Each structure stands twice: as structure tokens, then as C-alpha cells.
Amino acid sequence: MKNQIDYIKIKASARRRRRFSQICLYTLLSIWGLIVLFPFYWMLLTSVKNYNSYNSEHIPAFFTLSPTLQNYKDAFTSVPLARYLGNTLFFTIVTTGIMMIVITLAAFAFARLSFPGKNLMFTLFLSLMMIPNELVIITNFVTITNLDMRNTFAGLILPSITSVFYIYLLKENFQQVPDELYRAAKVDGTSDLKYLCKVMIPICKPTMVTIGVLKVIECWNSYVWPRLITDNPDYYLVSNGIQEIRENGFGRENIPAMMAAVVVISLPLILLFLVFRKKIMSGVSKGGIKG
Structure with a gap:
């Protein structure tokens, strides 16, 4: 009986360690994914910002409440x-x-x-x-x-x-x-x-x-x-x-x-x-x- 209890405790401990390792791994992968994807997000965000509002930003804004597609129109008409x-x-x-x-x-x-x-x-x-x-x-x-x-x-x-x-x-x-x-x-x-x-x-x-x-x-x-x-x-x-x-x-x-x-x-x-x-x-x- 005692051996069975010890086995259950060891198995539960191993399960907790494995779960903790997975949490750490997925956390690190998520952080790395955000780092990799952030330049693409910033590129897309900047492309929908108004020219005047972009130039008036003293501190870069991580979102915009007034997106515009005018920049995409300019991309095909100016060149x-x-x-x-x-x-x-x-x-x-x-x-x-x-x-x-x-x-x-x-x-x-x-x-x-x-x-x-x-x-x-x-x-x-x-x-x-x-x-x-x-x-x-x-x-x-x-x-x-x-x-x-x-x-x-x-x-x-x-x-x-x-x-x-x-x-x-x-x-x-x-x-x-x-x-x-x-x-x-x-x-x-x-x-x-x-x-x-x-x-x-x-x-x-x-x-x-x-x-x-x-x-x-x-x-x-x-x-x-x-x-x-x-x-x-x-x-x-x-x-x-x-x-x-x-x-x-x-x-x-x-x-x-x-x-x-x-x-x-x-x-x-x-x-x-x-x-x-x-x-x-x-x-x-x-x-x-x-x-």
C-alpha cells in the first residue's frame, strides 16, 4: 500500500514538472512569436495612419482610432x-x-x-x-x-x-x-x-x-x-x-x-x-x- 502511494506521488510530481516545462516553453514561444510579428504589425498599423496624425505623434501610438486607406491609393497613383x-x-x-x-x-x-x-x-x-x-x-x-x-x-x-x-x-x-x-x-x-x-x-x-x-x-x-x-x-x-x-x-x-x-x-x-x-x-x- 505504501509503495502504491509513493508511486502515485512520484507520478503526480512528474506530471507537475512536465506541465510546468510545457508552460515555460509555450510562454517563451509566445514571447518570441510576438517579437517576430511585431514589425509586421507596426508596418500594417503605420500604413493605415493618416499622414498628419502620424507626423503629430510625439510618442508612437500602438493603435489608431481613425484608420485610412488613402495611403494605399497613393501607393498606386503616385508611382x-x-x-x-x-x-x-x-x-x-x-x-x-x-x-x-x-x-x-x-x-x-x-x-x-x-x-x-x-x-x-x-x-x-x-x-x-x-x-x-x-x-x-x-x-x-x-x-x-x-x-x-x-x-x-x-x-x-x-x-x-x-x-x-x-x-x-x-x-x-x-x-x-x-x-x-x-x-x-x-x-x-x-x-x-x-x-x-x-x-x-x-x-x-x-x-x-x-x-x-x-x-x-x-x-x-x-x-x-x-x-x-x-x-x-x-x-x-x-x-x-x-x-x-x-x-x-x-x-x-x-x-x-x-x-x-x-x-x-x-x-x-x-x-x-x-x-x-x-x-x-x-x-x-x-x-x-x-x-
Whole structure:
């Protein structure tokens, strides 16, 4: 009887410690979540504040009783923000689409096909990751300029249609697919391209979605290359547009209108993550094998 009572006490004590640990963990996570989300809240709050009321605030207010959408109207009328968004959307979709085709074919070749010098070629390919980005940008700039592709979408897109890191990541996932599937497919007379489309891509879909989302974010936030290769406003992306908005649009002092423009620019990426969050988490946690 005494042993039973002691066991119950020990179990209750362990339960209390576990509950206390969970409370501490969730408290810390909640605090961290508030810290991470606060800049987004402040950006959204500032974007709906009246210009005069914002400038009259001696102490920043954490809420407003008179929100306005005038700043969002100014974001589209004072500068060609819609054109910047359209250019960025076109650049992002085309670049990501071409890159996914290129890296998928390259990763499949390195993972499944046999050809002379494959290992040496892949090693040399990986060594490109050691080259500083600044040197690559300079080389690309000279090449695109010599090809007379400045201020064109082709000049913006071509240097971004491949990635050594993404090829390596996808190759590692392709190699996790059992070799028996490939041999069975070849026995049935399946071509390599059909095997890639019908077997490899569906199995590695979470990783491919993750790569695609990361590339979309990279293209949407691209700044240095568009600034170098374009000086024609007809080809400006949102990264160029933010600077244009600050210098020639609203003026440096109209912070609410600038925040409205930033909200509009940030919204597509936020929606993209919300739509594909489960696929992203699955691609990161599971790797390339389902089941």
C-alpha cells in the first residue's frame, strides 16, 4: 500500500514538472512569436495612419482610432507600383519555372544516369559554390552587357535560371529513391524522362515545392542584380521600385504611404507561405521519401 502511494506521488510530481516545462516553453514561444510579428504589425498599423496624425505623434501610438486607406491609393497613383508588381511577377514566374526544369534535369542526370567523368564533373560543379557572389555578378554583368541585354527581361532572367545548391539538394533527394524502382521501370521499357516525371518528381514533390517557394522568395526580393542591369523604369522590379518610391514618389517624410507600398509588396510572399506552409514543412522534415 505504501509503495502504491509513493508511486502515485512520484507520478503526480512528474506530471507537475512536465506541465510546468510545457508552460515555460509555450510562454517563451509566445514571447518570441510576438517579437517576430511585431514589425509586421507596426508596418500594417503605420500604413493605415493618416499622414498628419502620424507626423503629430510625439510618442508612437500602438493603435489608431481613425484608420485610412488613402495611403494605399497613393501607393498606386503616385508611382507606377502596379507596373513594378507586374514586372516582378513575370520575372519571378518565368525564372522559377525555367530554373525548376533545369535543376530537375541536372539533378536526375547526376543521381541516376551513368556517363564518363560524372563524379569529377559534379565535384567541379560543387566547387562553383566556393566562388564569391560578387565575382559572379561582375562576370554576369560583363556578359549581359556584351550581349546587349541590359534593360531587358532576358538580361534579368538568364543569370538566375540555375543554382548549384538547389541541384545538389535535389540530387540528394533523388538518390534516396530506391534503385529497385529505376531498374523495374527500365525492365518495363520506361524511358528516363517518363520515369522522372511519373516516379521521381511525385516522390520528391515536397522538396521541389520547397525549392520553388525559396526561389520565388529569392526572385521577389532580388535587389543587387536588377539595380545593376536595369536603369529603365519600364523594367523596374519592386526592389527598384522601393528606392524609386522613396526618392521620387512620396518623399522621404511620407512614411505611412511608404509602409502601404511595402505592405502591398510583402503580401504576395506572405500568402505564398500560408498556402504552401504544409508542403514546405513536409519537404524540410521528411526529405524525399514518402511513407
